[in-house]
Amino acid sequence: xxxxxxxxxxxNLLVVCFTNHALDQFLEDLxxxxxxxxxxxxxxxxxTTRTKQLMLREQTGTKLDHTQWAQIDKLKQKLQKHETxxxxxxxxFQTANIQKTHLMEFLEFEDPGFFDALTVPKNDEDGQTRVGxxxxxxxxxxxxxxxxxxxNDAGFLQHLQxxxxxxxxxxxxxxxxxxLVRWKTAILxxxxxEIQESGRLFxxxxxxxxxxxxxxxxxxxKTKRIIACTTNGAAKYQAAIQAASPGVVLVEEAGEILExxxxxxxxxxxxxLIMIGDHKQLRPKCSYELSVEQSNxxxxxxxxxxxxxxxxxxxxxxxxxxxxxxxxxxxxxHLTYPDLAxxxxxxxxxxxxxxxxxxxxxxxxxxxxxxxxxxxxxDGRTSSKQNEFEGQMVxxxxxxxxxxxxxxxxxxVITPYLGQLKLLKEQLAQENDxxxxxxxxxxxxxxxxxxxxxxxxxxxxxxxxxxxx
Amino acid sequence: MASSDDRVxxxxxxxxxxxxxQRALSTARDGKLxxxxxxxxxxxxxxxxxxxxxxxxxxxLQASVRFDTSITFLNENAAPxxxxxxxxSLKAISSGSILxxxxxxxxxxxxxxxxxxxxxxxxxxxxxxxxxxxxLLLQLLSLPGKASSPYxxxxxxxVILNSILSSQDGETRILGQKIKHILPMDVSELHCDAExxxxxxxxxxxxDYKDISIMPTADELLSKDRxxxxxxxxxxxxxxxxxxxxxxxxxxxxxxxxxxxxxxxEELKILTKKKAGRHKGIIVDGLSLAGTEMGTDRKRLPxxxxxxxxxxxxxxxxxxxxxxxxxxxxxxxxxxxxxxACLLIDGEPVAFPTIHRDEVELAKTPATITIQFPDDATLxxxxxxxxxxxxxxxAQLDAAVFAFEPFLxxxxxxxxxxxxxxxxxxxxxxxxxxPSFQPLNVIAVLTKHSGKDLKSLLRLKKSVIxxxxxMKSLCTSLSQRVSLVQGPPGKT
Numbered sequence: 001x002x003x004x005x006x007x008x009x010x011x012n013l014l015v016v017c018f019t020n021h022a023l024d025q026f027l028e029d030l031x032x033x034x035x036x037x038x039x040x041x042x043x044x045x046x047x048t049t050r051t052k053q054l055m056l057r058e059q060t061g062t063k064l065d066h067t068q069w070a071q072i073d074k075l076k077q078k079l080q081k082h083e084t085x086x087x088x089x090x091x092x093f094q095t096a097n098i099q100k101t102h103l104m105e106f107l108e109f110e111d112p113g114f115f116d117a118l119t120v121p122k123n124d125e126d127g128q129t130r131v132g133x134x135x136x137x138x139x140x141x142x143x144x145x146x147x148x149x150x151x152n153d154a155g156f157l158q159h160l161q162x163x164x165x166x167x168x169x170x171x172x173x174x175x176x177x178x179x180l181v182r183w184k185t186a187i188l189x190x191x192x193x194e195i196q197e198s199g200r201l202f203x204x205x206x207x208x209x210x211x212x213x214x215x216x217x218x219x220x221x222k223t224k225r226i227i228a229c230t231t232n233g234a235a236k237y238q239a240a241i242q243a244a245s246p247g248v249v250l251v252e253e254a255g256e257i258l259e260x261x262x263x264x265x266x267x268x269x270x271x272x273l274i275m276i277g278d279h280k281q282l283r284p285k286c287s288y289e290l291s292v293e294q295s296n297x298x299x300x301x302x303x304x305x306x307x308x309x310x311x312x313x314x315x316x317x318x319x320x321x322x323x324x325x326x327x328x329x330x331x332x333x334h335l336t337y338p339d340l341a342x343x344x345x346x347x348x349x350x351x352x353x354x355x356x357x358x359x360x361x362x363x364x365x366x367x368x369x370x371x372x373x374x375x376x377x378x379d380g381r382t383s384s385k386q387n388e389f390e391g392q393m394v395x396x397x398x399x400x401x402x403x404x405x406x407x408x409x410x411x412x413v414i415t416p417y418l419g420q421l422k423l424l425k426e427q428l429a430q431e432n433d434x435x436x437x438x439x440x441x442x443x444x445x446x447x448x449x450x451x452x453x454x455x456x457x458x459x460x461x462x463x464x465x466x467x468x469x
Numbered sequence: 470m471a472s473s474d475d476r477v478x479x480x481x482x483x484x485x486x487x488x489x490x491q492r493a494l495s496t497a498r499d500g501k502l503x504x505x506x507x508x509x510x511x512x513x514x515x516x517x518x519x520x521x522x523x524x525x526x527x528x529x530l531q532a533s534v535r536f537d538t539s540i541t542f543l544n545e546n547a548a549p550x551x552x553x554x555x556x557x558s559l560k561a562i563s564s565g566s567i568l569x570x571x572x573x574x575x576x577x578x579x580x581x582x583x584x585x586x587x588x589x590x591x592x593x594x595x596x597x598x599x600x601x602x603x604x605l606l607l608q609l610l611s612l613p614g615k616a617s618s619p620y621x622x623x624x625x626x627x628v629i630l631n632s633i634l635s636s637q638d639g640e641t642r643i644l645g646q647k648i649k650h651i652l653p654m655d656v657s658e659l660h661c662d663a664e665x666x667x668x669x670x671x672x673x674x675x676x677d678y679k680d681i682s683i684m685p686t687a688d689e690l691l692s693k694d695r696x697x698x699x700x701x702x703x704x705x706x707x708x709x710x711x712x713x714x715x716x717x718x719x720x721x722x723x724x725x726x727x728x729x730x731x732x733x734x735e736e737l738k739i740l741t742k743k744k745a746g747r748h749k750g751i752i753v754d755g756l757s758l759a760g761t762e763m764g765t766d767r768k769r770l771p772x773x774x775x776x777x778x779x780x781x782x783x784x785x786x787x788x789x790x791x792x793x794x795x796x797x798x799x800x801x802x803x804x805x806x807x808x809x810a811c812l813l814i815d816g817e818p819v820a821f822p823t824i825h826r827d828e829v830e831l832a833k834t835p836a837t838i839t840i841q842f843p844d845d846a847t848l849x850x851x852x853x854x855x856x857x858x859x860x861x862x863x864a865q866l867d868a869a870v871f872a873f874e875p876f877l878x879x880x881x882x883x884x885x886x887x888x889x890x891x892x893x894x895x896x897x898x899x900x901x902x903x904p905s906f907q908p909l910n911v912i913a914v915l916t917k918h919s920g921k922d923l924k925s926l927l928r929l930k931k932s933v934i935x936x937x938x939x940m941k942s943l944c945t946s947l948s949q950r951v952s953l954v955q956g957p958p959g960k961t
Contacts, residue, residue: 001943003927004915008908034930076766083763086772090761093852171591174540178592185635188856192849199772199845206769235875238882247906254953260721263886264879270887271904274946276954287731290724297700300724304892305953307701312897315953316942323959337957341936346959 001274002250003033006225011247011272015228016265018253020046026252027051027228041221043229043237054228062219068212075209082202089198093191098184100141106187117165118143120157148176211239218243231257234265245269252276258284259304279306280336325349327358354404364389371419384419391423398462399431408432408462416467418444424464432462440466480506488523497536504533504550513556517567527574534575538584544595547585551601565611572608573616590628596638603633603644610651624648639691639817643671646688667697667723673846678719682844683877684809684821684870685730690737696730698723704893713893714886722880729873733809736866737818740811751803753838755779756861758852762825762839773825773841774852776863781834793832804831809870810840813862814854820847824865838863891951901949912944 005013017023023042028050031037042054052058064072107115120142139145143154150173154161161169171179218240221227227241234241249270251262254277261284266273283292283301290300302310309315321329322343333340352358366389394413401411413428415421421436422444428434436444443466484506486492494503507530510516520526534547559568576582582605588594589602606629609620624630630652633645650669668676671692675681699720703709709716738744759777764770784803785793797803804810806826811818822840830837840863842848855861886892891901918926919940923933935943946952 001946003929004908004911004943004947007928008911009906011906032930033933034928076769079763079769080766086763087761093856094758094760096856172540172593174593175591182592182632185853188853189849192852195852196845196848199842199848202763202772206763206771209769232872232875235879238879247904258725258876260725260876260880263718263721263892264876264883266887268885268887271906271950273888273891273951274954275952276956278955278957280955281958286728289731290728297702298698298724299701300728302701308892308895308951308953309955311895313891313895313951313953314901314945315955316945317938317955318942318957319938320936321957321959329959332958340957 002030002226003035005248005250006035006039009247012224012244013226014234014241014246014249014265014267014270015226016231016234016249016251016262017228018231018257018261020044020230022253023228023230024048024051027054030226035226039224040226040228041224043221043227043241044233056217056220059220062216064212064216068215071212072209075205075212078205079202079209082198082205086195086198086202089191089194093188093195096188096191098187100144102187103180103183104141104144106183110186111183113164114168116162117154117168118147121160148180150176214240231261231265235261238264238267242267242269248272248274250274250276254305255279255303256282256284257303257305258286258301259307262304275305277303277305279303279309322346325358331359353406354400362393364393366390368420385417386419386423388423391420391427394424395427395430398428411462413462413464414467415464418466421464421466428462428464434464435461437463437465477509480509484510487529488519488526490525494529494532494536497542500533500536501542501546503529504546507533508549508553512558513553514558514562517559517562517571521567521570527570530571531574534581538580540588540593543585543588543593544598547581548595548598548601551605552597555601555604568608569612572605573612576605576609586623586629589632590626592632596636596641599633599636600638600641600644603636603641603648606633607644607648607651610648621652624652639688642688643692646670646672646674667719670694670696678722679881681722681726681881682846683726683874683881684823684844684847685733686847687818687820687850690730690734690818696723696727698727710894714889717893718880718883718886722877725873725880726877729868729870729877732868733821733866736868737811740813740864741816741818750867751784751865752862753778753783753804753864754860754862756838756863758855759837762827770825771841771843773839774822775830776838776840776861778836778838780836782831782836785832785836790832790834794828797828797831801826804838804865807871809866809868811864811866812840812851813860813864814851814858815860819854820851821866822847822851823870888951895951901951903948904950907948912947915940915944 002013002015005011015023015026017026024047027040027042028048030040031050037053040054041056041059042051043056047055104115104119107118120138120140143157146153146155147168151169153169154165221240221244224244227244227246229237229241245267247269249265249272251257251265251274254262254275256277262273262275283306284303286301288294289296290298292299292302317337317339319339319341320343321340322345323329324332324342325346326342329340329342329346366387368385368387368390371384371386398408398411398413402408413424415424418440421440425434425436480502483492483502487494487503487506494500507516507520510519520530534550537546554568554571559571562568585594585598585602585605589599594602606620606624610617610624612620630645630649633641633648636642636645647669666676667678668674671686671688671694673682673686673689674692674697699716704713704717704720735744736750756776756778759775762770762773762775781790781793782803784800785796788796804824804826806824808824809821810824812820812822820842822842825839825841827839830839842851895901914926915923918935919937920934923929923935924931927933942952942954946954
């Protein structure tokens, strides 16, 4: 599909997957089918040995031109100015210890009524400092101090009080303290606002600077026909991607992706959206409260793919499967996919050595125990479960399979419960090195079931996993 | 216990007597006793019913708050009464009209109300009474018709609203946001159900989703109101067809953001000990303001606030000082770059900054940590509080914000939804358009090649033979603007 679009249209393609793993696989397929690597770019930090050459940082980029350098110089100068202003404002705030002079200055501008009442008037006749009872000079804060300490009048300066000041001197003591706190708060607020504003100016120019530097990447992306990234990358690098104005967006694993994650990968030039996925497999992950399963109607984890299928939007179903031997595929054919056909490659595989059948169900009556410590994350409340007996059985089977000549690299053990996963990890570690995938590891830690994250052993590694990973 | 049980019995007896005219309230002491008696009634709804239906219930309530309007009375007696009346069960009876009757009997004539309002203005009310005042004001503003007009005058006085909004108490601040939200509204609009609209629940709830700060605010996480979302079903309502696109983007944003907040809420409950459990993340305490960080002229960073620890980073205590930097390089989960953290000041969450990781600074003794405020709405309050705080802590949150943030930002930037005809407006029977660039000639040739090798036709490196379903999916995908290909397990 990508090849046809690549050959027969002039459109640029944006290829989006949910996981890095699927993205790399898809890109390797594109290389295999004959799309030149020079026409592709892979955004984001991860890659495989084969897709490494597609990464942005592996590309020889164009250099910035001198208008861009001029822009950079100008921004750098502006940033330096912002920096000084912000640092000053911050230092003033940090060292601010509000003095009475600050208070009076604040009142002069913001609360003139109080200012007039609490200012010690200058001697009208000769402009000299006022002198108090014992011949000492009167402190310029004489009135402010009297007011703060709760006196009811202006003392020996009462006769000079302006009209209407009586209310100020009648305020109850509690009210005065509250008023003081309010003034001090207002003074500090002014300082904080100054910091906030300088900070904003700084950040605006800083991100503009980043953008100019990123124009190098943009010019690389513009030369490519196929841009590949995860959904997260598509949202993050949207501006750069849009510079290449891809007309087609191709999404893999679309049944596992939240609708919002697909919508955010569309741009103004998108004319075509091709989604490949399966709405009958796992839904995207989201908290239980917003999920379809909770049935409050918010349905956050209903993928765009599933939503359109339910609406009746036509979809084509691929019918051939290339993975399972017919004994296994017949199970899901009966349960979910009636038209599923087995490809030739799945036929005539040799039967499992050492077992009577290729698919075996075992029924036993050893009940599981509830784990008080850990919770299942799919609904966040039911406690997780463990079954010691099954764990032992798995351990023995793995040992037995090894005796039949199956290396542990061709085995995988899966379980629905995080609790059981923990048990398996412990039990299997006796003879193997159980390997968890990152998502399970993360969930185990979150569920409170795992703290130790790594120790290296020389035992054969065996993959274990919860379902759907 | 016996004596307090006795007191409850006596109080209940008094309550009954007053309601049924067997005893009159005549002194300030009577008034206080009556209020105490009212507040010990275990079922607020039943109590309200008695007050309304009994011969003297309402007049007793009115009298009880009028005998004494001293600061002490307001703080000690009126505050618990207002708290009692806030019981959600009261507001629920006949859509609030019962509560409105009770409140109106207290505030009219306005002896009590005036005393309360002026004491609040002069900053004389304690935390509880201030919260009660803010709550009462909000209720009065929501009264139907003209009854609310005098209170709009009060709420519009900037001193009152600002004091409520800047209160030390989170509950009061949230009430302030609600008051602020009501103010500009037309009185006629008020009686539409406020619960079903976006905006006004707290300082980060806005009618336009583009105004919402992606990082949460402390008050947002304190708010107990259910955030605003729409159901999936609502999107199909033909009534909204014209605005469906913007409503859809709005709703996707709100739902996705709530998914992120849910995790943070749970973690925060544990951090603030509202829920049992041990916080597994990293907490650094004993922090103080040290300065700013803006990178160097060569490499600029978004500006950040630098916090200084009292000594070395607790996680590094047992590590040889020379090996600390390497240890940090090997253990990137310790104050991970770009991770969200919660700034706890004197035990209360105040802001949710982002960690900027600088191994050299973290390895020093004392260590310093840089935090950035990408949405600076919480910055002023955080700075302000740190100035006087005794205990400043930074807790790294597990919530994977990086898995949400790019999507949320992008949703806020989007003005339009490409392919909306197919994605939002498609209905059974409608044709699906093709893109302007569909390769018609290729599609025509392809349809004839089902089951044949396409190697030469498509100039492929290796043989490719498509079965019928694969060919069909290829052709429809090429010719439709939107197409869905379902691949069951095991497709290649």
